[in-house]
Amino acid sequence: MPLKNLRLYLIIICFLISSTLFAQQSIRLNTGWEFLQRDLGGIWEAIRPEDKGIPHDVPHWQQVTLPHCFNARDAVNPDMNYYQGPGWYRTQLNINNPYNDGRILLHFEGAGQKTDVYVYDTKVGSHLGGYDEWTVDITKAVDDFKKTEICQTQFKGSVPVEIRCDNSRDLESIPSRLSDFTVYGGLYRYLNLVYTPAVSLDKVFAKAEVDKDGKQGRLDVGVRIYDPENINAAGGDIRIIDPQGKVIQQSKYNLSSTAREVPVGSFMVKKPQLWSPDHPVLYTVEVTARANGGTFTQREKVGFRNFEFVDHGPFMLNGKRLLLRGTHRHEDQAGVAAAMTEGMIRQEMQLMKDMGVNFVRLAHYQQSRIVLDLCDSLGILAWEEEPWCRGGLGGEVYKNQARQMLTNMIEQHYNHPSIILWGLGNENDWEGDFPEFDKEKIRAFMSEQNDRAHRLDPSRKTTIRRCDFCKDIVDVYSPSIWAGWYRGTYNEYKQTTLDEFNKVNHFFHAEWGGDSHALRHSEDPDKAFVNIKTGGGADERAGDASLSGGDSRVSKDGDWSESYICNLFDWHLKEQETMPWLTGSAFWIFKDFSTPLRPDNPIPYMNQKGVLERDMAKKESYYVFQSYWTAKPMVHIYGHTWPVRWGNEGEQKMIKVYSNCETAELFLNGKSYGVKKRNSQDFPAAGLRWVVTFKKGANNIRVVGQQGKTTVTDEINQVYQTDKWDKPAKLILEKIADENGFATVQVKVLDKNGVQCLDAVNWISFSLSGDGILQDDLGTSGGSRKVQAYNGRATIKVQTQNGKSVVGVQSPGLQTVFINL
Incomplete structure (x- = not known):
């Protein structure tokens, strides 16, 4: 074999060996699970053998894969409240620790909301909190169980593990159930079986700093050793690896005590490559711990960057102004709820980046480590917050949970260069969980948490959203401004924001926007403005989220069309380009998500403020x-x-084009309507709008955008209806697609003359009988069995399963219709 090929072969072998060793250290436990959505009479019910005269499927366990959420479907079930209570998981593990005298750990990336862990009938750990990571050492319980006869007879050498998760309501636990999101239950993030040597690394803290000129970087490394047997001595190596994979610094350390967190290295890095949203370059800190013949290696990604919220001014990153262009994120997805896989998370975060986001608020709780890793690698700055959300302030159990969850969040996500803000709470002026609502006690605890965050991490800023009586405590404050939705009109946004900006030293605008019912469009989207009071502020107030009562407001009196929300977003974005003092903003929210507080929305139990539907x-x-x-x-x-x-025959209509190109040319039915130049201050659509006359029936619309030498195009077909309609009188139901085992049915709302009522918003309820499966409870416009019509129609899919089914559609006041599939 040639020397060159031999070297390559050896490199590959070494890589495979190291990959194998790493894989042995941490294994995702995704398969082989059974689940029971109810409580057990005792742990014996989960482990008793079949030969005790009880059928093994009583109570009924179902096979599931992890991650898994209790509420994958029922969170958006229109007919009942979502399940809040205990649920059990069980599996059998084949334990094979490669380390002599090593430890066996279960590492939970998140489980909701209270969790108990058993090995056979021995309780080995508990955790309170649905969003932070935690670990249970099962070494002794496994060793003890393997010595029993039942291990070999009933379980054939494997180790039974049972886990009880519980998302029952509890006023003394955060987040409050008054929060405007579903508090899910289950093993909805990854669970890992981890093997370590007798001494390993619990945490690696890597603090990367750079001076304002970007010429000198400093990297301080500290460790917390995991040493349950009190060996009390460890040593190891530290390597600093640049973004190109080159080792640029290395050192050794020796510890005579493992009892506390200790610094183990400090490194100077000249002219570090700076991390930013446009260039998210990452260095690697590799720390190895050795003791008693065992070796454990941990790698952390870090980035060199400096940032500043200028007093009464903008946000600066690496010495230059950066307008934070942000959104928000909940961990929620159609069909799985909180149990998003890594692939789903990656898809969502990439869509976020592709839209131009450089900032995200992770609402309203610590989110998956996968999300933060992607923020680092994609270049998205982050605000992450503890789940102290609404309801008031509880007692010591409540406060201790908040203290621990803030501590865990900061320690577990300390190394991420994307994080610039630690959120201490959300809407803490929202009372209701306790008889007492004492602002001074809330202020005192907010101050305590603020001090805790700064003590744990002096390098980041603290923040809260919407609690005016605490706005002087945190470093950065975000008030409530919902111009054009809950209060006022969207053209009040700039002045209202400036007024709030002048009240604090450091300002950020989190949460703005409004709901849109996907697939609903309007010829006159701003018509609700006529009754809206202006000049009275744009803050959200008690009752504003309700769809009835109170003052006129777009959220109640508007049409919830995509047409309106595009105008609102368009106005805000063009104004932000003229606000040089603005740090930035984050619209609410990137993707629709479920909430128990909104049963009357066009999709029941869905917050529909996303620019994506719940299925992305x-x-x-x-x-x-x-x-x-x-x-x-x-x-x-x-x-x-x-x-x-x-519209009327011959009536002029506007076509809007959204583009970042310098110019665009519109064609209607093959005829050019001219070239227009983009101007961000020419509302709407930055001047890229054309007033045209459609022909009755089918119309083809095409646009050609030009940016330098690059040409991009888009094309759609629309029917123009001139027939007028009367009030809704009947329904028709038809199959409009049938592919890959799924049939799509569409219902239309017609008047007495058979004309489609294009402004109809009737409630539509789908049902199915037969062999098929209705694709409902997804929380989307086309995946809900109860939904408001969009422009006089609604659709749903049926998985036919090669059988026969009947789909029915009901709407109040109209005759029920059916179709055979």
């Missing part, structure tokens, strides 16, 4: 942001999900 389908508003926030040439005609427009 893009709404039209996604492209509004992309047109302002991205550099890669793009062009998008508004109306891809608007099949039928309406």
Whole structure:
């Protein structure tokens, strides 16, 4: 074999060996699980053998894979409240620790909300809190069980593990159930079996700093040793690896005590490559711990960057102003709820980056380590917060949980360069969980948490959203401004924001926007403005989220169309380009999510403020942001999900195009309507709008965008309806697609003359009988069995299973209709 090929062969072998060893250290436990959604009479019910005269499936366990959420479907069930209570998981593990005298750990990346862990009938650990990571050492329990006869007879050498999760309501636990999101239950993040030597690394703290000139970097490394047997001595190596994979610094350390967190190395890095949203370069800190012949290695990613919230001014990153262009994120997905796989998370975060986001608020709890890793690698700055959300302030159990969860969040995500803000709470002025609502006690605890955050991490800033009586405590404050949704009109945004900016030293605007019912469009989206009071502020107040009562407001009196929300976003974004003092903002929210507080929304139990639906389908508003926030040439005609427009014959209509190109030319039915130049201050659509006359029936719309030498195009077809309609009188139901085992059915709302009522918002309820499976409880416009119509229609899919089914549709006041599949 040639020497060159031999070297390559050896490199590959070494890589495979090291990968294998790493894989042995941590194994995701995704398969082989059974689940029971109820409580047990005792742990014996989970482990008793079949030969005790009780069928093994009583009570009924179902096979599941992890991650798994109790509420994958029922969170958006329109007919009942979601399940809140205990649930059990069980599996059998084949334990094979490669380390002599090593430890066996179960590492939970998150489980909701209270969790107990058993090995056979021995309780080995408990945890309170649904969002932070935690670990249970099962070494002794496994060793003890393996010595029993039952291990070999009943379990054939494997080790039974049972886990009880519980998301029952509890006023003395955070987050409050008054929070506007579902508090899920289950093993909804990854669970890992981890093997370590007798002494290992519990935490590696890597603090990367750089001076304002970016010429000198400093990296301080500290460790916390995991040493349950009190060996009390360890040594090891530290290596600093640059973004290109080159080792640039290394050193050794020796510890005579493992009893506390200790610094083990400090390194100077000249002219470090700076981390930023445009260049998210990452260095690697590799720390090895050795003791008693065992070796354990941990790798952490870090980034060199400096940031500043200028007093009464903008945000600076690495010495230059950066407008924070942000959104928010909940861990929630159609069909799985909180149990998002790594692939789902990656897809969502990439969509976020592709839209131009450089900042995200992770609401309202510590999120998956996968999310933070992606923030680092994609270049998305982050605000992460503890789940002290609404309801008031409880007693010592409540406060101790908040203290521990803040501590865990900061320690577990300390190394991520993406994080710049630690959130201490959300809407803490929202009372209701306790008889007493004492602002001074809330202030005192907020101050305590603020001090704790600064003590644990002096390098980041603290923040809260919407608690005016605590705004002087934190470093950065975000008030409530919902111009054009809960209060006022969207053209009040700039002045209202300036007024709030002047009240604090460091300002950020988290949460703005509004709901949009995907697939609903409007010819007159701003018509609700006529009754809206202006000049009275744009803050959200008690009762504003309700769809009835109170003052006139768009959230109650508007049409919830995608057309309106695009105008609102468009106005905000064009104004932000003229606000040089603005640190930035984050609109609420990137993706629709479930909430028990909104049963009357067009999709029941869904907060519909996302620019994506809950299944990650893009709404039209996604492209509004992309047109302002991205550099890669793009062009998008508004109306891809608007099949039928309406008006009088010969009436002029506006076509809007969202694009970041310098110019765009519109063609209607092959005829050019001219070239327009983009101007961000020319509202709406930055001047890329054309007033045209549609022909009755089918119309083809095409746009050509030009950015330098790059040409991009978009094309849609729309029907123009001139027939007028009367009030809804009947339904028709038809199959419009049938592929890959799924049939799509569509119901239309017609008047007495058979004309589609294109402004109809009737409630539609789908049902199914037969062999198929209705694709419902997804929380999407096309995946809900109860949903408001969008432009006089609604759709749903059926998995046919090669059988026969009947789909029925009901709507109050109209005759029920059926279709055979």
